[in-house]
Amino acid sequence: MDTILVRYSEIGLKGKNRTYFENKLVNNIRECMKKNKVRFSNLHKSRGRILLYSLPKAATYLKNVFGIASLSIAKEVELNHKAIEKAVEEASRKERFKTFRISVQRLNKNFQKTSMQLEAELGAFVVKRFRKKVKLENPDLNIHIEITDKAYIFTETVFGFRGLPISTQGKVISLIEDKESLLSTILVMRRGCSAVLVGFKDFDIEPVKRFAYGFEVKFIKLKKFEDIEDIAKRNKIKALVVGQTTETIKNLETDLLLLRPLVGYSKLELIQLYKQFGIK
């Protein structure tokens, strides 16, 4: 099994609530692995990172967990030069490349060598061992090394959607009628909200499900508009999310706080968001 190194960003700004957000993210990562039936073990926090052992395919699911900034499938080795060198050698042997660079990030300042020393030494090693050329800008291969309690060596980074872990913020009802409302729901989920999906007609909520870690997504069919207030009351929900844009804005007969996340986006940005979140 590989080590998966998960980075988060916005949570870092949360000050003394940081642990709360980190724990929610760990929880949502666990849920993502279970829902998608991917084996994993030893999921834990370590020096501003979340780590787990799993299979490479885990990355394709994990990138949809809101709160994750990026992740890498890494080789984990002990904190000594020989072990790191060996992992760098393995990574170099696996890839075809002409030019390369070594990028070291030392989160653990106790390690005896500085980032620059390590980069220079390991760069020289790859040059000698494989007869390749160092290139700092746009190399064919970028070998990254993160130094925390152990050393993590990787060559690829998968980007996530950032945002806040679902269930760190309030709960909303989401009226699903069209692809606009799917996008609205996903955007509010990325801000940490969980959502109860409702609608007058059955609707394919697959695009929402793909990001629904941190709550159990369900779709409730409405008979009449007033049902929304009942569902809100039963679930202690105060806000209703709709897909209205500036051009389709209208008032709805409800005491709920109405959210229209799409009103600020330009057409081009909306097209990009549909693509980004896989909404067709």
Next chain:
Amino acid sequence: MDTILVRYSEIGLKGKNRTYFENKLVNNIRECMKKNKVRFSNLHKSRGRILLYSLPKAATYLKNVFGIASLSIAKEVELNHKAIEKAVEEASRKERFKTFRISVQRLNKNFQKTSMQLEAELGAFVVKRFRKKVKLENPDLNIHIEITDKAYIFTETVFGFRGLPISTQGKVISLIEDKESLLSTILVMRRGCSAVLVGFKDFDIEPVKRFAYGFEVKFIKLKKFEDIEDIAKRNKIKALVVGQTTETIKNLETDLLLLRPLVGYSKLELIQLYKQFGIK
């Protein structure tokens, strides 16, 4: 005076209302020039473009007119090969470059030569005349030629914010309290709304003014929250815009339709938007 070639995008999707949107954009461009005291003449539509004659500095103001996708300061010449060649020669003489390419866009299909023919002939001309090298990807200099009723030759394109021309959509009241509300206001303006700005304290609305073409921006000081309803009634306004984000959401005592354009954006996206719209 140079010719300024203005391109718009989203308006193109508007079908039979297209003329209405185009005319609003022309009107807002005129207002932008007047408000900023930039001399201009002969502002008109031509084959999916808006053209005017003005000074290069006009571009720095025009890029803030919502609805504009991009603009270029161009040399306008008659539709014949000799005149185009001469303009290409002038453009080449003005710049320092080693590699170049010619990019022709022929919006007027009556012109006798195809885009490819023109690119090949003019490319060969610059190679011979200046002893430079053609490079299709990332050339030092890209000489563009747009063929409509005349030919327009330019080497730079300034990007605008797209969106819809202000005053093509409804009017809103905007409660200005912080930089979040400035951004909210600008986002809704980019969707074509005009705004009446209100607030309990004086606030620097300069960032909003920079985009306020298509309506007269003013700031009304409130004594109490209920004043908002009066202002709305007097101005026949139905919506109130606030700067609330998912984390600062709260209900307000009002019958107006409440808009919170920021609820869908992630922190990183908000930081980018502040920068993009010059909000500090």
